[in-house]
Structure formats: structure tokens, C-alpha cells
Amino acid sequence: MNLDARIPQGPLEQKWARHRAELKLVNPANKRKYTVLMVGSGLAGAGGAASMAELGYEVKCFCYQDSPRRAHSIAAQGGINAAKNYPNDGDSVYRLFYDTVKGGDFRSREANVYRLAEVSVNIIDQCVALGVPFAREYGGLLANRSFGGAQVSRTFYARGQTGQQLLLGAYQALERQVARGKVEMFPRHEMQELIVVDGRARGIVVRDLVTGELEAHLGDAVCLATGGYGNVFFLSTNAKGCNTTAIWRAYKHGAGFANPAFTQIHPTCIPVTGEHQSKLTLMSESLRNDGRIWVPKKQGDTRPPAEIPEDERDYYLERMYPSFGNLAPRDISSRAAKRVCDEGRGVGPGGQGVYLDFAEAIGRLGEDAIREKYGNLFEMYERITAENPYKVPMRIYPASHYTMGGLWVDYNLMSTIPGLFVLGEANFSDHGANRLGASALMQGLADGYFVIPYTIGDYLARTPRHSVSGDHPAVRAAVDAVRARIARLMGIKGKRTPTSFYRELGSLLWERCGMSRNRAGLEEALARIPVLREAFWRDLTVAGEAGELNQSLELAGRVADFLELGELMVRDALAREESCGCHFREEYQTEDGEARRDDARFAHVAVWEYTGEGRAPLRHEEPLTYESVHLATRSYK
Amino acid sequence: MNLTLHVWRQKGPRERGRFVTYRATDVSADMSFLEMLDVVNEGLLLKGEEPIAFDHDCREGICGACGMVINGRPHGPKARTTTCQLHLRSFRDGQELWLEPWRSRAFPVVKDLIVDRGAFDRVIQAGGYISAAIGSAPDANAVPIRKENADLAMDAAACIGCGACVAACPNGSAMLFTAAKISHLGLLAQGQPERYERAAAMVETMDAEGFGSCTNHNECEAACPKGISVAFIARLNADFVRARLTEGRRLEQVGEGGV
Amino acid sequence: MTTATAPAALRLKVPYVASTIGRKVVMAVTGLVLFGFVLVHMIGNLTLYAGPEAMDGYSRFLHTFLHGGGLWIARVVLLTCAVLHVWSAASLTLDSWAARPVGYRLWKAKDSTYASRTMRWGGVILFLFIIFHILNLTLGHFDPGYVPGDVYANVVHAFRQWPVSVFYIVAMFALGLHLDHGVWSLFHTLGFSHPRYKRWLREAARGFAILLVVGNCSFPIAVLAGWVR
Numbered sequence A: 001m002n003l004d005a006r007i008p009q010g011p012l013e014q015k016w017a018r019h020r021a022e023l024k025l026v027n028p029a030n031k032r033k034y035t036v037l038m039v040g041s042g043l044a045g046a047g048g049a050a051s052m053a054e055l056g057y058e059v060k061c062f063c064y065q066d067s068p069r070r071a072h073s074i075a076a077q078g079g080i081n082a083a084k085n086y087p088n089d090g091d092s093v094y095r096l097f098y099d100t101v102k103g104g105d106f107r108s109r110e111a112n113v114y115r116l117a118e119v120s121v122n123i124i125d126q127c128v129a130l131g132v133p134f135a136r137e138y139g140g141l142l143a144n145r146s147f148g149g150a151q152v153s154r155t156f157y158a159r160g161q162t163g164q165q166l167l168l169g170a171y172q173a174l175e176r177q178v179a180r181g182k183v184e185m186f187p188r189h190e191m192q193e194l195i196v197v198d199g200r201a202r203g204i205v206v207r208d209l210v211t212g213e214l215e216a217h218l219g220d221a222v223c224l225a226t227g228g229y230g231n232v233f234f235l236s237t238n239a240k241g242c243n244t245t246a247i248w249r250a251y252k253h254g255a256g257f258a259n260p261a262f263t264q265i266h267p268t269c270i271p272v273t274g275e276h277q278s279k280l281t282l283m284s285e286s287l288r289n290d291g292r293i294w295v296p297k298k299q300g301d302t303r304p305p306a307e308i309p310e311d312e313r314d315y316y317l318e319r320m321y322p323s324f325g326n327l328a329p330r331d332i333s334s335r336a337a338k339r340v341c342d343e344g345r346g347v348g349p350g351g352q353g354v355y356l357d358f359a360e361a362i363g364r365l366g367e368d369a370i371r372e373k374y375g376n377l378f379e380m381y382e383r384i385t386a387e388n389p390y391k392v393p394m395r396i397y398p399a400s401h402y403t404m405g406g407l408w409v410d411y412n413l414m415s416t417i418p419g420l421f422v423l424g425e426a427n428f429s430d431h432g433a434n435r436l437g438a439s440a441l442m443q444g445l446a447d448g449y450f451v452i453p454y455t456i457g458d459y460l461a462r463t464p465r466h467s468v469s470g471d472h473p474a475v476r477a478a479v480d481a482v483r484a485r486i487a488r489l490m491g492i493k494g495k496r497t498p499t500s501f502y503r504e505l506g507s508l509l510w511e512r513c514g515m516s517r518n519r520a521g522l523e524e525a526l527a528r529i530p531v532l533r534e535a536f537w538r539d540l541t542v543a544g545e546a547g548e549l550n551q552s553l554e555l556a557g558r559v560a561d562f563l564e565l566g567e568l569m570v571r572d573a574l575a576r577e578e579s580c581g582c583h584f585r586e587e588y589q590t591e592d593g594e595a596r597r598d599d600a601r602f603a604h605v606a607v608w609e610y611t612g613e614g615r616a617p618l619r620h621e622e623p624l625t626y627e628s629v630h631l632a633t634r635s636y637k
Numbered sequence B: 001m002n003l004t005l006h007v008w009r010q011k012g013p014r015e016r017g018r019f020v021t022y023r024a025t026d027v028s029a030d031m032s033f034l035e036m037l038d039v040v041n042e043g044l045l046l047k048g049e050e051p052i053a054f055d056h057d058c059r060e061g062i063c064g065a066c067g068m069v070i071n072g073r074p075h076g077p078k079a080r081t082t083t084c085q086l087h088l089r090s091f092r093d094g095q096e097l098w099l100e101p102w103r104s105r106a107f108p109v110v111k112d113l114i115v116d117r118g119a120f121d122r123v124i125q126a127g128g129y130i131s132a133a134i135g136s137a138p139d140a141n142a143v144p145i146r147k148e149n150a151d152l153a154m155d156a157a158a159c160i161g162c163g164a165c166v167a168a169c170p171n172g173s174a175m176l177f178t179a180a181k182i183s184h185l186g187l188l189a190q191g192q193p194e195r196y197e198r199a200a201a202m203v204e205t206m207d208a209e210g211f212g213s214c215t216n217h218n219e220c221e222a223a224c225p226k227g228i229s230v231a232f233i234a235r236l237n238a239d240f241v242r243a244r245l246t247e248g249r250r251l252e253q254v255g256e257g258g259v
Numbered sequence C: 001m002t003t004a005t006a007p008a009a010l011r012l013k014v015p016y017v018a019s020t021i022g023r024k025v026v027m028a029v030t031g032l033v034l035f036g037f038v039l040v041h042m043i044g045n046l047t048l049y050a051g052p053e054a055m056d057g058y059s060r061f062l063h064t065f066l067h068g069g070g071l072w073i074a075r076v077v078l079l080t081c082a083v084l085h086v087w088s089a090a091s092l093t094l095d096s097w098a099a100r101p102v103g104y105r106l107w108k109a110k111d112s113t114y115a116s117r118t119m120r121w122g123g124v125i126l127f128l129f130i131i132f133h134i135l136n137l138t139l140g141h142f143d144p145g146y147v148p149g150d151v152y153a154n155v156v157h158a159f160r161q162w163p164v165s166v167f168y169i170v171a172m173f174a175l176g177l178h179l180d181h182g183v184w185s186l187f188h189t190l191g192f193s194h195p196r197y198k199r200w201l202r203e204a205a206r207g208f209a210i211l212l213v214v215g216n217c218s219f220p221i222a223v224l225a226g227w228v229r
């Protein structure tokens, strides 16, 4: 597997500029002769599709929702980072770069992260020009807040709906190109297969989710911007439809899958209420700016929070991490919450929760100030839990939220399959082993607006053009493979629903490959997943027909892929014998329970290669070399 | 708790629909409404029957995918709440519920409770954007914007495009949706250059899609899960009137395509 | 690379009044004129309480104003407005009905008012009433003792017939409801809405509606009660 990241030469600060100058260009008159397929309409997908269409390429864009505006990016609440340094508090491109590399526990590529920090500035300009109504100060200039443990205020936000507003900006730019005839939009279409011709990605097979028909779409390059696979845990903050299908098909065609075990667990979500739970709701991390996290000091203390006196409360983050306190990074806060709950000090039904208490902030700032800042989040909390967080502390618990892992890409965002580009959360990205708050939106838009428009041109200009006809054997084989797979799912006619398998897989991964992992647990999972998968293919039931809108069939297909991906995650977690970022192996911790990284053995990206049905995948390594930063131990104490 | 559901079942756009009665037994008041439907669907699936099709994705009230009329109210009885954010504690044990899809000519039923809201995308395509080519933007702070306007723009931009306004409107009008976008962009400095063209083109498309005509009932605002105000409709009216009555001087003079 | 679609939209491909908002504006403007008329009409009719001379004198004034031309100008304007108003109302109503071919099994109103929901059928009652009213008091139908120019006496005759009075009162309630919504709604349609004035405007609309209902209904009641004879 060729893992040459094609990082440009030269000093870090000049790499991207130099690279852009060296990239080949497609003649403007020729651009319309190229068709690019974009799967996904989130920030990365809509942004990329709109900017490539703007340049003149013909773009076809696909999403599984009924409208591109509903891509899961819509749900991001907190904000987007950019090194604008408007507040004059010492931020810079370098600092954003450094924070991101450090936050990722030194498991990301320097050059990519630097570029991300560099274009972050342009993103804000572009979004404002597109009409994103960011929060403003009375003077009319943009407001910033500090977020997710950063020590500067570099986060731009639009109330608690930043992702929505950024996505609507990109969506509107996309619809403008649809109106111009440069983008053809295919909502309610799910990618089921990648078409590779002569070693290059040349098309995809999609299922029209309304009619059930299979369609092959061909083009000169394929971009996947299909988001993360956090739903592998069944319960997560992701939208119900988020899936791994697109990247999993690509993996099975030879695209390397990087760091699948790097999954982020977000510390502030509303805890599970019962068996029926179908998803978990995130409470924006910004709440930690004013809320204090605590549990009772005593085990099994079931008194209502108000009756627990101050000196019987354990503000454990403030205690363990005095300098960051409640703002400690996500992986650290999540694990701390798990630890206190495992000690039997968790609160709420089932003991899987900790308090996030605003009493002190309300006392200090007044209820109105808190309402002004977090009103919509408090409302949301009350709607779900029927508890009033102005009066009783919120209860929160960590939940699966984001996946740093994804398809491996080089500096140009191209996977190991030539012509297959991967954008946004779907790639293994710039976040190493842990993503900082407000950085995913930044990465999605950076990839879509500012990276892919350049790098795709270089690929197209270097690649000889020849067209692929619809009855090429590779095309027919891909369509047949999808048809056979669907027929197989429909034909089992067993006794268990897709959801029942899905729940089982999810809880197994959550227990064994979630917030903290150990060899015994991972080995157990590795043994159990194939059994579950076998049961799935033997005992599944799906209703209705393949040739119509069929939501149980859609789910079954997604679960089938999660059942395979889950196994790869476990393998990756097992092979990485260190703790770093979100990947916490109990065997590798310091005396006081902190992660112990092993830079000598694991300062690399683990890239998995598919080797065929029933055979173990191969693990490759892309070494990570650091020229500008030196590997330090993360400390938030 | 137990509920009796009368659910609109319709196999496809051209098929005839009808109500079918199901029972949701032993469901918990802490469940969300959609989780209750999940339970009913699991039961149907095990009996070999087709589950009830309904749209949903984020399940946290932001994507705008979900939505059905529950006992005569779009998104159910709770104000400012999407169907996915509705919990069973808003209902009584033993209650009978009628579940219907959004009913509008512009939103044909796809299946059961799912409708096709593509008309909304086409209204946006007509002009619900600012033409700012990627890469061409000036510094974000180059143009200060009055906070009040930015906040109002955000109020309008909070629309999730779920279609409850159309479903709720006795006239099946899409004015609130269209007005929200026109106001969001029209309140910002960046949205000024295209302001009148936008209003004219979006309203033209809205009419062509077959939505009805607003008579200021305010049912849309009442049903809107984001509480978008009908005041934006007045803003749309003003922009449209101006677009159609006084703007376009140049075009009238120069004719085809201007210069 | 510019979009060709947007400027074209300003070129009035479709005549202004064909758009829904265009027709609504027509309805609002004509509604405003008609509202002005009913208000002035009611105030003028208060001369009933000042006796036959006052009322007949007022009528003579109307008939001789601008050498008789004033009345005709008013009639033409009002008729045009009425026709446009009814036309726009009817065509928009048909559009709206077509927008929901399959209705709901169950429907619960929330913020709409009885007044807003009865604009259409209330409008039809008003329309029928206006025809009757003109036939009755302007042209002298349904009244054997009608004497042209003898306005005071004609009004008293007419209202002594209780069915006429009842219809009149019913129509005035319809008018009250129509204006309770209409007078507020027309500002919204013409593009004016501000949270600071919204309640005020709604209350003013209601005030005018009540004023008109009370004022107009007082005439038949006064006649039937024998206070005016």
C-alpha cells in the first residue's frame, strides 16, 4: 500500500502556498468536460460541490436525506475555530496549529494541520460573505468565545446553531449551482458501491431510496464526504442515518482505513433513560464554561442534589485538573466521568451520570445572563428530561460523538485509490487521536471550500481522459454486487430485526472498545463480533420489497457494514499498545491514571488494508515526523 | 402507558391512503414520540408487516426531517417542539392519536407519513442565497453589521425547513418559509445587492410550486418548532412589492439582459 | 459567471397581480378603501338621530356635491374596489383550496381567530348584503312606500320590517368580524409589522370593528324600538 503523503517540501508556513503554486491546473474551457461525483452534502460535501461547480466542473452530488440541507453538520452547536485573533488575545495561525496537534495527542500530520489553521481565516470571511449570521458585538463586529478548553477566544458561533448556519450557507451556495445547472442534486440516494476502473475511482452505484432502483453514475473523480461512523456504537450523538457504508465500500476496494479505533466520546450528553433509547443528545460543550461538574463524595448517595452539602460534593475535574478544571479536553473529561461512575458515585437512574451545575453561575451572573447565553440549550434539556436546569443541576454522561479515524488520505485528500478523494469527517483527518471542540466544522469547510478545488484540478490535469461506458464490466459487476447483496438481505427472512443486531453490536463495542479498553475485553469483542455477524446473516428479517421505499432494508444494509467495521476498530485498538487521546488502553496508564503514550513505537498512523472476505486485514504504518513541534506529554493539570 | 394510533398508510404517491389502527402498549412516558413509533415498528417487523414509514434523522430538533400531524397539530401538541423532540409525557395514558402526513399539493406523499419537500429546495434555488464565489470574500470584519439586524437575521435563519408552516396553514401557504429566508439574507449587508431580485424570484417560484396564499392566520408561527415570527412575512411583502413595482428600471429601459 | 434567472424576475414575466402577493395587495388596498367607506357611511348615517331634515339634507349634499359628479365618482371608485376585492379574494381562495387537495382527518386551530377563519364566508354574506342593501335603500325594492330622496322615511320604513333589520344586523356582525381581522391584516399585507405596534394595531382594528357594529346596528334597533320614527 502506497502511503506517500505527498507533503510539500519547504518550511511549514510555506508548504501550502508553495504547493498551490505547483499544482497543475485544468484549462478553464476544459473544466466543463470533467464530471466529479460528490457523495455527501454536509459542510465538506456541499462546500466542495459548490466550489468545484463554481470553477466550472460538472458536479453530481448525492445524499441520503430528502434535502442536502439536512446533512448531519446541521446538528453542530458550539462553534467554529479560526485564527483571526480578533479579540487580540494572542492567537495566531501557529497557535491554532499547535493547539490542534497537541489536542490530538501528537497523532496527526503537521503539514495538514498547519494548512487547516491557515485557511481557517478564509473560512470565516467566506461564511460571512455567504450570509452566515454569526454572533456580533454591539459595534457590529464579530463576537468570539473560548471553547473546548482553548486558552484564547477563537470560536465564532451563531447562537447554539453554528453547524446549522454554516451548513445553510454551504447549502445555499450549492443550490445556487443547482439553479445554474452546474450541480445535479440526488437527494434520497444512498451510495452502495464504488466503481473502480483500471485502478482509478470512476463511479458509484447508488440506490434511489424512493423507488429502490439501482443507478450507476460515472465521472472522472469521486469524492466521499459522508461524515463519521460514530453510529457504530448504536447510541451516539450522530443522526440516525449516519453510516459507514460509503467509506466501507471504498475500503473493500482497497482504500486504506486509518486509525479506525480513534473515536471520540463527548463528555456532555444527556444520559440514557431506558431500553427504548434511540439516540443521545449532546449538550454543547460551551456549557462547561459556566457549569461546574460534580458527583457526591459518597458512593450510592441518592439524595436529591440540593440536599447534598457543599463539602460532600466532589468537583472532580477542578480537583484533578486545577488549571483547566471543568474545561479539560473531551477525552480527559469523559474518562474522568466514567471513572467516578465506575466507583459507584454516578447520579440519576442507573448511576450513569454526573451533575453539571449552574447554581454558582446563576448566583454570580443572574438567571437572565445564563438564559441569554444558553437559553436554547436549557430549553432543549428540559424538553427531553422534563427537568428545569435553572433549578436542578443537569445530568450528563459521555456519548460517542465523533470519529477521528476514517479513510487515509494524502496531503491532496486523495485516498490510496487514485481518483478517490475523501473530505470532512470521513477521512482520518487532521485531529490525530482527539479532536478539539469547534475544529470539525473548520476542517469540513477547509476541505470543501479551500483544499479540494485546488487538489482535484491537479489530479484531473495529470490523468489522461478517457470515458467509461455504462456497460463496462466493472460497472456491471458493481451493480450486480449491490443487487446480490440486497437480495441476500431480503432473502434471509429470519426472526430478528436489524435494530436488535445493531443494539447488540453497539453495546458490545461501547463496553469493550469505548472510553477505555483493555486486551481481554478487546479480544473478547474480536471473538464475539464474527458470531454476531454470522447470526445477522442467518436470522435477519426485513419487511417489504427491495423496489420501494424501505427503511428496514436501508437500516439492515448499514448494520451489515457496521458489523464489519466494528471488528476493524477492535483490531486497531488491540494493535495500538499505548494510550493516546481518546484511545485509552488500561494497560498503558501512569500511576495517577493518565494516558501513557508510546512515541517510540506508535508515533504513526495505522492504516488497514482489506485483503478479502474472511481474511485478516493488513496493518501498515505511516510514520509521523514532527519538524516544528516537539512531542510533549499533554498535561492539563 | 398505552396509546391507540390511527396512522395514515399510503404505499406510494399514486396509491390511495387510509388510516390503520395500531396499539402501542406498555410504552414509557420518558420515551420520545419517535421511539414509541420505533417500538410499534419493531412489533410490525416481527409480525412480517411493513413498518410505518416516517422521516427522521437528527432526532434533536434541528435537521427538519421529521414531522407529522398529530391529532390535528403539526409536530403535535407541544409548542416549539419538533416531532422528534416530543415525549410521551405530553399525552395521556389511553389516548387516541391520529397521525397524518403534511397535507399540501406541493408536498406529495411519498409513503405513509413521508412527503416530498423538494419544493422548498426549488424555492431556495430561485434566489435563497448570496452569490459570493468561494475565495472572493473580503475580511469578515470589513463590513460591520448592526447587532439588532444580525440578531433578527439569525431569528429568521433558525428555520429548519421542516414544512410545518405549510402543513399548519389553512391555505397551504409557504410564506413563512420563504419570508424567513428572504428576511435572513435581506437583513444583512451582504444580502443587499440581490435583495429585490431574490424576493421576486423566490415568490414567483413559491407560487409556481402550488402553495396557497397567505391570509395572515398566524397558524404557521404557532406551529413552527423554531417560533419564527410572522413579522417576517410583512418584510417579505414589502420587499416583493418594491421589487415588482419600483425596481428593475434598468431592465425595462435596456430590455433583454441589460448591458 | 452570473445567474440569468434573478434579474429576469424583476422584468415582470408574470403580471404583478398574478402573483399571490400582488393579488393580496390589491385586496388590502381595496379593502382599505372599502373600510374607509363604511366608516364614513356610518358617520353620515348618524344624521338619522338628528331628524328628517338633517338626514335628507345630508343626502342632498351627497347628490349635489361637485354638481352631482361627486357621488358618481364615489360610486365608480367603490364599485371598482368592490369588484377587485371580490375578484382577488375569490381567485386566491381557489388557489388556496387547490393547495390542499386532501384535507386533514383531524384539525385543531391554534393562533388563527374566528374572524380570520370566516373572512371568506363572511365576505360572501357581505357581498349578498351589499346587493340587497343597494336594491333596498338606493333603488327602493322590497319597500312599497319608497320615495326617492326621502331618505329618512325610507330608512325608517325599511327597518320597521323586522326581517330586513335582522339581515342588516347579521350582516353588520359579519362586517365586524371581517374588519376585526381585515384591518389588522391589511397592514401586514402592505408590509408593515412591528412588535411594538402589533398589539396596538390589533386592538385598533377590533375597536373600529366594534364601533362599526355598534353604530350600524343602532339604526335598525332604534327604529324597531320606536326611538326613531
Ligand SMILES: Cc1cc2nc3c(=O)[nH]c(=O)nc-3n(C[C@H](O)[C@H](O)[C@H](O)COP(=O)(O)OP(=O)(O)OC[C@H]3O[C@@H](n4cnc5c(N)ncnc54)[C@H](O)[C@@H]3O)c2cc1C
Binding pocket: A039, A040, A041, A042, A043, A044, A045, A062, A063, A064, A065, A068, A070, A071, A072, A073, A074, A075, A076, A077, A078, A079, A080, A081, A162, A163, A189, A190, A191, A192, A225, A226, A227, A228, A237, A238, A239, A242, A243, A245, A246, A282, A401, A402, A423, A424, A425, A426, A437, A438, A439, A440, A441, A442, A444
Ligand atoms: C451533535 C453534534 C455537535 C457537534 N458540534 C460541533 C461543533 O460545535 N463544532 C465542530 O467543529 N464540530 C462539531 N461537531 C462535529 C461536526 O458537526 C461534524 O464532524 C461535521 O459536521 C461533519 O461534516 P461532514 O461534511 O464531514 O459530514 P456530514 O455533515 O455528516 O455529512 C455527511 C453527508 O454524507 C451523506 N451520506 C452519508 N452516507 C451516505 C451514503 N452512503 N450515500 C450517500 N450519501 C451519504 C449524508 O447524506 C450527508 O449529506 C458536532 C457533531 C455532532 C454530532
Ligand code: HEM
Binding pocket: B214, B215, B216, C024, C027, C028, C029, C030, C031, C032, C034, C035, C036, C038, C085, C086, C089, C090, C093, C116, C119, C120, C122, C123, C124, C126, C127, C128, C178, C179, C181, C182, C183, C185, C186, C187, C189, C190
Ligand atoms: C364592506 C365591504 C368590505 C370591506 C370593508 C372589506 C374589507 C377588507 C379588508 C380591509 C381586508 C383585508 C385585506 C388584507 O388581508 O390585507 C379584506 C380581506 C378580505 N375580504 Fe373584504 N371587505 C369587504 C367586502 C368583502 C366582500 C364582499 C368579500 C367577498 C366576497 C370580501 C372578502 C374578503 C376576503 C376573502 C379577504 C381576505 C381575507 C384575509 O386576507 O384574511 N370582502 N376585506
Ligand code: FES
Binding pocket: B055, B056, B057, B058, B059, B060, B061, B062, B063, B064, B065, B066, B067, B082, B083, B084, B085
Ligand atoms: S429528526 Fe431532525 S428535526 Fe426531528
